[in-house]
Amino acid sequence: MSKKTSYQLMQGNEAVAEGALAAGVSFFAGYPITPSTEIAEILSDRLPETGGKFIQMEDEIGSIAAIIGASIGGRKTLTATSGPGFSLMQENLGFACLTEIPLVIVNVMRVGPSTGLPTSPSQGDVMQARWGTHGDHPIIVLTPSSVEEAFHYTIKAVNFSEKYRNPVIVLMDEVIGHMRARVNLPPRSMVERVNRVQPNMPPEWYLPYERSATGVAPMASFGDGYRYHITGLVHDAKGFPTTNPSEARDNIRGLFSKIERGFREICLVDYELMEDAEHAIIAYGCMVLSARSALEQLRKSGIKVGLIKLGTLWPFPRFAIEHYLPQLKTILVPELNMGQIYREVLRVNAGKAVIEKLNRVNGTIIAPDEIVKTVKGMVR
Amino acid sequence: MKQTQTEIRLAGSGGQGLITAGIILAEAAILDNKNVVQSQSYGPEARGGASRAEIIIADGPIYFPKATWVDILLAMSQKASDQYSFDLKAGGIFIVDTTYVNQIPTSSALAIPISSRTREKFGKELFSNIVALGVICETTKVVSIQALQAAVSARVPDGTEKLNKEALAFGRKLAKEAIKKNNGLEAEVIEADS
Numbered sequence: 123m124s125k126k127t128s129y130q131l132m133q134g135n136e137a138v139a140e141g142a143l144a145a146g147v148s149f150f151a152g153y154p155i156t157p158s159t160e161i162a163e164i165l166s167d168r169l170p171e172t173g174g175k176f177i178q179m180e181d182e183i184g185s186i187a188a189i190i191g192a193s194i195g196g197r198k199t200l201t202a203t204s205g206p207g208f209s210l211m212q213e214n215l216g217f218a219c220l221t222e223i224p225l226v227i228v229n230v231m232r233v234g235p236s237t238g239l240p241t242s243p244s245q246g247d248v249m250q251a252r253w254g255t256h257g258d259h260p261i262i263v264l265t266p267s268s269v270e271e272a273f274h275y276t277i278k279a280v281n282f283s284e285k286y287r288n289p290v291i292v293l294m295d296e297v298i299g300h301m302r303a304r305v306n307l308p309p310r311s312m313v314e315r316v317n318r319v320q321p322n323m324p325p326e327w328y329l330p331y332e333r334s335a336t337g338v339a340p341m342a343s344f345g346d347g348y349r350y351h352i353t354g355l356v357h358d359a360k361g362f363p364t365t366n367p368s369e370a371r372d373n374i375r376g377l378f379s380k381i382e383r384g385f386r387e388i389c390l391v392d393y394e395l396m397e398d399a400e401h402a403i404i405a406y407g408c409m410v411l412s413a414r415s416a417l418e419q420l421r422k423s424g425i426k427v428g429l430i431k432l433g434t435l436w437p438f439p440r441f442a443i444e445h446y447l448p449q450l451k452t453i454l455v456p457e458l459n460m461g462q463i464y465r466e467v468l469r470v471n472a473g474k475a476v477i478e479k480l481n482r483v484n485g486t487i488i489a490p491d492e493i494v495k496t497v498k499g500m501v502r
Numbered sequence: 503m504k505q506t507q508t509e510i511r512l513a514g515s516g517g518q519g520l521i522t523a524g525i526i527l528a529e530a531a532i533l534d535n536k537n538v539v540q541s542q543s544y545g546p547e548a549r550g551g552a553s554r555a556e557i558i559i560a561d562g563p564i565y566f567p568k569a570t571w572v573d574i575l576l577a578m579s580q581k582a583s584d585q586y587s588f589d590l591k592a593g594g595i596f597i598v599d600t601t602y603v604n605q606i607p608t609s610s611a612l613a614i615p616i617s618s619r620t621r622e623k624f625g626k627e628l629f630s631n632i633v634a635l636g637v638i639c640e641t642t643k644v645v646s647i648q649a650l651q652a653a654v655s656a657r658v659p660d661g662t663e664k665l666n667k668e669a670l671a672f673g674r675k676l677a678k679e680a681i682k683k684n685n686g687l688e689a690e691v692i693e694a695d696s
Contacts, residue, residue, distance in 0.1 A: 129532055130532070131528050131529050131538065131540070240546050241543070241544055241545060241546055242543075297541065297567065297568075300541065300542060301539060301540065301541040301567045302525065302528055302538075302539070302541070303538070303539045303540070303564075303567070304532050304537055304538050304539075408567075411565055411566050411567055412565075412566055414566075415565035415566040418565065487568060489566070489568070489570060490565070490566050490570075491570070
């Protein structure tokens with residue numbers, strides 16, 4: 123109680139950088155872009171202090187290629203960008219999905235498409251984060267809605283990427299990235315760090331893509347004596363290209379099944395005032411902040427409304443909504459896009475409750491009063 | 503809505519140091535053991551263009567991080583004054599830097615030529631943001647002067663602590679003069695070379 127000095131003022135982007143360091147990230151390659159630049163700036167300072175590496179690359183294609191290489195070399199890696207850079211990363215993101223290379227991409231969203239509104243908030247990259255790279259692939263997308271969560275979710279992102287050998291996206295909006303808040307972060311010793319499983323058999327017995335009982339194959343680092351092949355072609359357990367339909371099926375389905383096994387753990391959802399709720403607001407990122415403020419006002423006027431806060435967007439935590447559907451009359455989905463998660467909520471709802479959206483794409487945030495007004499209109 | 507929450511907006515042009523001022527004010531609030539959220543909005547340019555920092559200080563939790571109806575507004579450009587004076591709560595405190603604001607929308611504003619007086623005293627406008635913090639602290643008491651002094655010293659570049667402390671004191675002096683003048687007292691303008 124007396125340790126008030128442990129509080130500090132911290133920016134969302136700064137919290138991501140602190141989270142990366144706490145999680146054990148020791149390699150960052152990136153290209154600065156608003157509104158994510160602070161992450162690169164801070165890590166360029168801090169990583170070398172602890173024996174880590176920072177490289178400013180020529181562009182975002184090079185950035186993701188570099189962290190893929192570092193991850194194969196055994197490092198925990200991260201890069202940070204915004205929409206235009208995230209677009210450039212899509213090809214290699216698909217490569218990392220198929221070759222099952224752990225890495226974390228932080229996308230601090232700005233208004234798009236194209237160069238858009240570089241300094242203004244948006245949540246327009248939700249579907250790009252899911253389907254931006256071609257082909258069927260699993261992806262984990264986490265979205266923090268406070269400065270403290272930016273720290274904790276970055277750690278979780280690194281841990282999930284290591285555990286499931288899969289790229290993880292931290293999808294943040296400019297509001298959370300740039301806002302500063304009073305935070306009290308745990309000491310490093312209290313932070314859980316997950317490390318990828320390494321092979322323990324002799325190198326000559328190692329099959330790089332033979333899944334263990336967990337659904338994930340042990341990953342050897344290049345340079346450790348395990349010689350193996352990595353390709354963006356569909357491959358067999360040895361890592362060599364194959365066109366055999368059953369091997370191709372095992373390869374692609376295996377990618378999905380490892381994430382399905384971890385579904386409950388990966389889905390971060392919080393519920394606020396949902397016990398007796400007849401109406402719900404489903405929100406993520408900065409919209410959670412508006413929704414919480416609206417919730418307080420709506421409850422005061424006697425409307426039984428609660429909040430389902432999505433910390434994971436992909437895989438979509440459908441159970442969070444399904445669980446409450448029997449008691450809900452209406453659901454509002456406020457988003458700084460044209461309704462990307464709204465469509466998912468519609469899909470899960472399957473006609474049971476009345477679903478409405480509240481959208482904004484002009485570079486400003488939806489204020490609490492607008493949510494209050496919309497919910498009151500729906501309830502009436 | 504809640505009496506325990508104070509919303510502050512510092513608005514002007516890029517390069518005036520308003521975001522830095524916002525961070526310092528937020529850090530001072532933490533030293534006062536308050537809850538605080540600071541956010542900002544700015545254009546793609548490094549200098550020029552509109553720039554705005556917002557600080558919400560509260561005893562309890564803060565949900566929405568942006569100021570909607572502000573208790574304290576500092577305008578350091580005509581555009582900022584024009585755009586944001588309507589967002590001021592009834593009874594809110596409106597401080598305008600008359601160096602850059604020629605048309606003041608209300609007589610209840612506290613009109614102080616912050617930048618030009620800073621230039622006269624320190625030879626440059628660099629310290630205007632810290633002078634403005636001194637003005638805000640004196641007129642609103644939103645943070646304690648001890649906390650603000652500590653926050654300024656912690657944030658400014660090494661070797662400039664003394665000058666920044668002077669800038670803070672100078673701001674408080676300007677505020678006292680202006681308050682006196684606003685209260686209808688015969689306040690003569692005290693020259694800045696103390």
